[in-house]
Amino acid sequence: MSLLQLDQATIKFGGLIAVNSVSFELKKGDLFGLIGPNGAGKTTCFNLITGVYKPTSGKITFDGKEIGGTPANKIANLGIARTFQNIRLFKSLSVLENVVVGGFLRHKTPLISALAYMPNVIKETESLKAEAMELLKIVNLDKVADVRSADLSYGMQRRLEIARAMATQPKLLLLDEPAAGMNPQEKEELNAMVKHIRDEVGLTVLLIEHDMRFVMSLCERIVVLDAGKEIAAGPPDAIRSDPKVIAAYLGEAV
Amino acid sequence: MKFWGVRLASILGAVAFCFLLEGVAQGQSSFVQRLFVLAGLYVTLAVSLNLINGITGQFSIGHAAFYQVGAYTAGFCASRFFAQLNLPPAAWLLLMMITSAITAGLAGLLVGLPSLRLKGDYLAIVTLGFGEIIRIFAQNQEALGGAYGLTVAPKIQYVWAAWLLAILCIAVCRNLLRTAHGLPFLAVREDEIASSAMGVNVTQTKVVAFVLGSMFAGAAGAILAHFESFVSPPMFTMDVSFTIVTMVVLGGTGSITGSVLAAILLFYLPEKMRDFTNIPLSGVAAAFVAISAAVFAIRWVMQNFHGSAKDRAIRYLGIVVGALVIWFISKALLGNVPSLKENIDGSKLRMVVFSVTLVVLMLLRPQGMLGHHEFSWDWVRSKFGKPTIKEATA
Numbered sequence: 001m002s003l004l005q006l007d008q009a010t011i012k013f014g015g016l017i018a019v020n021s022v023s024f025e026l027k028k029g030d031l032f033g034l035i036g037p038n039g040a041g042k043t044t045c046f047n048l049i050t051g052v053y054k055p056t057s058g059k060i061t062f063d064g065k066e067i068g069g070t071p072a073n074k075i076a077n078l079g080i081a082r083t084f085q086n087i088r089l090f091k092s093l094s095v096l097e098n099v100v101v102g103g104f105l106r107h108k109t110p111l112i113s114a115l116a117y118m119p120n121v122i123k124e125t126e127s128l129k130a131e132a133m134e135l136l137k138i139v140n141l142d143k144v145a146d147v148r149s150a151d152l153s154y155g156m157q158r159r160l161e162i163a164r165a166m167a168t169q170p171k172l173l174l175l176d177e178p179a180a181g182m183n184p185q186e187k188e189e190l191n192a193m194v195k196h197i198r199d200e201v202g203l204t205v206l207l208i209e210h211d212m213r214f215v216m217s218l219c220e221r222i223v224v225l226d227a228g229k230e231i232a233a234g235p236p237d238a239i240r241s242d243p244k245v246i247a248a249y250l251g252e253a254v
Numbered sequence: 255m256k257f258w259g260v261r262l263a264s265i266l267g268a269v270a271f272c273f274l275l276e277g278v279a280q281g282q283s284s285f286v287q288r289l290f291v292l293a294g295l296y297v298t299l300a301v302s303l304n305l306i307n308g309i310t311g312q313f314s315i316g317h318a319a320f321y322q323v324g325a326y327t328a329g330f331c332a333s334r335f336f337a338q339l340n341l342p343p344a345a346w347l348l349l350m351m352i353t354s355a356i357t358a359g360l361a362g363l364l365v366g367l368p369s370l371r372l373k374g375d376y377l378a379i380v381t382l383g384f385g386e387i388i389r390i391f392a393q394n395q396e397a398l399g400g401a402y403g404l405t406v407a408p409k410i411q412y413v414w415a416a417w418l419l420a421i422l423c424i425a426v427c428r429n430l431l432r433t434a435h436g437l438p439f440l441a442v443r444e445d446e447i448a449s450s451a452m453g454v455n456v457t458q459t460k461v462v463a464f465v466l467g468s469m470f471a472g473a474a475g476a477i478l479a480h481f482e483s484f485v486s487p488p489m490f491t492m493d494v495s496f497t498i499v500t501m502v503v504l505g506g507t508g509s510i511t512g513s514v515l516a517a518i519l520l521f522y523l524p525e526k527m528r529d530f531t532n533i534p535l536s537g538v539a540a541a542f543v544a545i546s547a548a549v550f551a552i553r554w555v556m557q558n559f560h561g562s563a564k565d566r567a568i569r570y571l572g573i574v575v576g577a578l579v580i581w582f583i584s585k586a587l588l589g590n591v592p593s594l595k596e597n598i599d600g601s602k603l604r605m606v607v608f609s610v611t612l613v614v615l616m617l618l619r620p621q622g623m624l625g626h627h628e629f630s631w632d633w634v635r636s637k638f639g640k641p642t643i644k645e646a647t648a
Contacts, residue, residue: 104434
């Protein structure tokens with residue numbers, strides 16, 4: 001069954017059509033790639049799905065529910081989590097605290113008991129921390145749990161963003177250029193990690209990436225955007241040889 | 255059971271502390287009692303503003319408005335209902351603190367809901383404007399006494415009440431930060447877009463912080479009204495708001511203990527200055543020279559010396575001694591300048607000392623006295639490169 005469906009999703013900023021009638025569909029358990037040259041509208045597409053922007057027209061359906069224009073925090077509660085292209089960690093918080101923020105949407109105790117420091121809140125805080133610690137083990141950051149997140153290396157910060165997104169226990173994980181700025185070895189590790197997240201944790205993953213080798217080796221299906229329009233869709237092999245895609249990336253043969 | 259034992263002990267400890275203060279203040283002059291109460295109120299105001307400015311990162315500079323709403327609520331109710339209800343003063347004060355907290359909280363909600371969608375400078379301007387609106391509104395309402403103000407019928411001068419409120423305010427903020435519930439507030443300060451992507455309702459979080467902070471300011475206002483037995487618009491000018499903001503920034507935004515320390519320091523320092531009389535002007539001028547020299551020297555060490563904390567401390571100590579020497583020499587030299595031969599009183603120097611302290615602290619420690627940290631012995635130990643108590647005993 002389809003988990004996420006974009007149907008003619010469009011957003012205009014004044015005269016600019018940033019995303020123009022894009023339609024694609026993700027099935028449960030997909031590892032899906034969204035690629036395209038700079039300015040193609042990939043991140044805007046993410047922002048539409050996660051409620052940062054409201055689509056001008058078209059429908060976005062998640063898990064059978066229309067979500068176009070729903071506020072971002074409600075979308076996170078429905079089960080879509082994301083990372084950001086330009087890392088957006090809570091810089092002065094520790095690594096562990098960053099992940100606990102992600103898990104906090106599942107809290108049950110009211111704020112007033114927290115202000116009175118009641119035992120049930122202490123217990124909940126402990127269990128949220130324990131859950132966060134488990135996630136940090138998956139992304140191999142458990143050793144630096146108490147470090148300020150701004151003090152982590154670039155690759156570690158990217159992994160922490162993934163852990164923080166996973167802490168919301170989403171059904172769908174959106175990764176915005178997770179491999180940007182990583183060296184080949186880090187990319188290998190990331191590749192294995194994303195596969196682990198899909199196969200073992202059982203999440204559906206949609207990712208934006210510029211590194212072609214990374215996307216082609218990881219994703220099973222790919223959609224290509226150019227100037228806001230969808231120009232191709234299909235498995236990696238078909239995309240690789242699609243003349244439109246080659247033209248978009250390299251320019252047309254004269 | 256251990257939990258409730260600790261809880262009971264800490265509550266009893268807080269109450270005992272408050273009544274100890276009350277006991278100490280009883281023997282003193284009414285001026286000193288006034289200082290005790292106002293210090294407690296300023297601690298409450300600074301810590302509650304820290305919840306809004308420091309922890310949630312919403313720069314509000316209209317905190318005096320909520321203080322005023324609280325004070326006027328108490329004043330208004332006292333003139334109408336105190337005689338009828340015939341409550342003992344302590345119960346009445348408690349009732350007024352709760353009532354004032356509610357009205358100030360409602361005022362906070364009223365301002366917060368529309369304006370907390372704004373950010374940074376814009377929010378600051380709105381809160382500043384709100385503060386002025388409240389003050390001028392009260393000034394022009396006959397029912398609220400107009401420019402003359404309101405006389406508040408029972409004069410209730412409990413030192414313990416002010417400090418119990420301060421401790422409650424500190425405890426609430428500290429509890430919030432000790433549990434996972436505090437993290438969304440900090441997350442909103444750090445990054446709003448990322449917070450909402452993690453399921454945090456950003457506007458709601460800001461409004462909750464704003465209302466909670468306003469409620470404490472309102473309760474403080476109720477104590478002030480009954481302590482002074484009088485409220486008037488000039489007691490809540492922009493200066494009060496700015497003093498509270500200064501306390502928060504000076505203490506280190508987000509640090510509860512920093513706000514407490516800064517509130518006491520900034521409140522005590524100008525008051526203490528009143529005690530000094532007949533200060534030779536040449537000595538004051540010499541102090542300026544010495545302080546300027548010391549600030550330059552300390553900044554130079556901070557930028558160019560990267561040794562251990564101990565070595566740094568030795569250098570700073572040397573600078574302080576050097577500054578004292580400079581002070582002595584320049585005092586002797588300046589003593590001959592005819593225009594500096596006068597003597598002045600400390601009360602005239604209060605604001606100068608206040609501003610010089612701020613300038614010096616901002617030059618040497620722009621992140622505030624404690625930065626984002628809380629004061630703890632572990633923090634002090636870590637400054638000197640020693641392991642924390644937990645690590646040392648493990």
